[in-house]
Amino acid sequence: MSVEVDLSGVSGETAAAAKLHLLPCEVEHTGPAQVTRFFTPGVRDSGQGALQASFRGRELRGENVALPDGYTGLVLKEKHKAVSDEEARVFHAAQKFQEFTYWNMETPPSKNDGLQKALHWLEITKAIHSPVDKNISQNGSHTRVKVEDSSP
Amino acid sequence: MPPRRESGVKGKGSSSEETDQWVVVLPDSVAEKQDEDEDRPTFVKLLHPKTEKGAMFLFSKDNQQVLEVLAFQEEFRSWFVGESVQQDGSLHMVTPVDPLFLVLPYLVKAYESGMYMPIDQLVSDGQYPECTRLLSCIQLSDLEHICDVKGSGDVRACRYNKERTLEWLKQKVEQVADKLTDSSVRVTGGAQLLTFTHSLKSEQASRDDYLRYACGLVSDYISTDLSKELTQHMGIKIPEKKEVNCAEPPAKKAKLSEIPEATEDYSKFAVKDEKPKNTKMTAAQRALSKVDKTGMKSIASFFSPKTAAKSKKK
Numbered sequence: 001m002s003v004e005v006d007l008s009g010v011s012g013e014t015a016a017a018a019k020l021h022l023l024p025c026e027v028e029h030t031g032p033a034q035v036t037r038f039f040t041p042g043v044r045d046s047g048q049g050a051l052q053a054s055f056r057g058r059e060l061r062g063e064n065v066a067l068p069d070g071y072t073g074l075v076l077k078e079k080h081k082a083v084s085d086e087e088a089r090v091f092h093a094a095q096k097f098q099e100f101t102y103w104n105m106e107t108p109p110s111k112n113d114g115l116q117k118a119l120h121w122l123e124i125t126k127a128i129h130s131p132v133d134k135n136i137s138q139n140g141s142h143t144r145v146k147v148e149d150s151s152p
Numbered sequence: 153m154p155p156r157r158e159s160g161v162k163g164k165g166s167s168s169e170e171t172d173q174w175v176v177v178l179p180d181s182v183a184e185k186q187d188e189d190e191d192r193p194t195f196v197k198l199l200h201p202k203t204e205k206g207a208m209f210l211f212s213k214d215n216q217q218v219l220e221v222l223a224f225q226e227e228f229r230s231w232f233v234g235e236s237v238q239q240d241g242s243l244h245m246v247t248p249v250d251p252l253f254l255v256l257p258y259l260v261k262a263y264e265s266g267m268y269m270p271i272d273q274l275v276s277d278g279q280y281p282e283c284t285r286l287l288s289c290i291q292l293s294d295l296e297h298i299c300d301v302k303g304s305g306d307v308r309a310c311r312y313n314k315e316r317t318l319e320w321l322k323q324k325v326e327q328v329a330d331k332l333t334d335s336s337v338r339v340t341g342g343a344q345l346l347t348f349t350h351s352l353k354s355e356q357a358s359r360d361d362y363l364r365y366a367c368g369l370v371s372d373y374i375s376t377d378l379s380k381e382l383t384q385h386m387g388i389k390i391p392e393k394k395e396v397n398c399a400e401p402p403a404k405k406a407k408l409s410e411i412p413e414a415t416e417d418y419s420k421f422a423v424k425d426e427k428p429k430n431t432k433m434t435a436a437q438r439a440l441s442k443v444d445k446t447g448m449k450s451i452a453s454f455f456s457p458k459t460a461a462k463s464k465k466k
Binding site for chain 1: 172173174175176177178179180183184185192193194195196210222224226227228229230231232233234235236237238239240241243245247248249250253282294297320323324327328330331332335337369370373
């Protein structure tokens with residue numbers, strides 16, 4: 001019951017850069033929608049990267065959020081539902097992104113929004129999981145010994 | 153706060169809300185195209201060292217790296233992806249995990265037998281069979297951080313070593329504390345220990361504060377027992393909740409004041425206070441409560457002012 005990821009769809013220059021908006025409301029629908037026809041034309045830049053838009057009569061405040069260096073965004077799609085448990089499930093990377101637009105309701109996005117903290121986590125987590133670089137310390141007899149250079 | 157941990161592989165038919173589309177963020181190296189003959193990156197379920205339950209992880213192509221999957225999820229969020237709507241507004245974040253954290257539970261468990269065993273025998277699990285993939289993510293030399301290794305060449309046997317592990321974890325904590333110091337994450341304030349806010353003012357947090365916070369972060373990847381030993385090993389004091397300086401948490405106060413009745417009516421709190429007391433009786437107290445107390449005075453009455461004592465007699 002593992003799930004494989006097929007990256008062939010987003011490799012190379014042909015990769016379609018997706019335009020993503022993270023909305024401050026739940027839309028009870030998954031499927032096609034005319035975003036560029038009805039939503040994006042209303043997006044206004046109110047200076048210094050602050051964006052404004054409206055959705056269903058509500059004012060939205062947003063900003064473009066770039067992913068931290070070293071990270072890539074993907075939209076993974078399962079094209080065919082696996083019929084049985086044995087069948088390997090495959091998710092296809094359909095689109096790639098390096099930034100998306102983050103929207104709040106009335107309040108402009110700030111550093112203390114959950115999303116910013118989550119993105120900051122991407123940095124902190126490196127420190128937790130990168131290998132400890134010091135040698136194994138005093139209390140083991142197996143301290144690593146550097147291989148001496150045998151040349152004279 | 154760090155994002156929520158995803159439990160379990162989606163799509164085992166357990167949840168009806170599952171979508172067949174995810175928005176994920178992952179390291180460039182993992183998102184690179186694989187060659188035809190390489191294994192694809194694969195999501196699998198592994199034992200999580202802290203929760204001791206299954207959690208979703210990703211192995212990069214050819215099992216070079218293991219990554220955890222966390223979801224940033226807020227209420228009332230959806231995505232517009234190109235010309236479509238995705239109801240599930242979560243952002244899945246796939247980040248590398250030190251594989252040593254994930255093999256540690258197996259080593260600790262096997263330590264009970266006291267025997268040295270080959271690592272591939274140690275790390276095997278009927279419930280999470282994919283855990284054997286972890287072995288290809290680990291350098292043999294890294295294993296020396298958490299166990300004694302005997303033998304040479306291909307024949308190596310390992311046994312968990314607590315002292316080494318604690319020392320390794322200590323270095324981890326220091327590494328994280330350094331990172332936090334560099335990136336100005338606010339770590340002070342007892343009850344807010346695990347809030348994850350940027351300091352806008354330059355508040356002076358001590359090295360201890362950073363270490364304590366870092367220890368909390370590392371403890372998310374080890375068992376509770378080991379976490380306790382780590383705090384002891386490092387001499388970190390976790391402040392008790394009651395010592396918390398109340399100057400800081402405005403969020404909670406604000407919430408309290410939203411309850412209209414609570415502002416004046418203290419009696420309600422008093423009632424609430426008594427309930428847990430009754431349930432927490434010791435065996436002696438329980439025995440005592442069965443004793444016929446008619447004619448007995450409460451000890452308290454000897455110490456209270458006479459007026460109070462009178463009112464009780466009524």
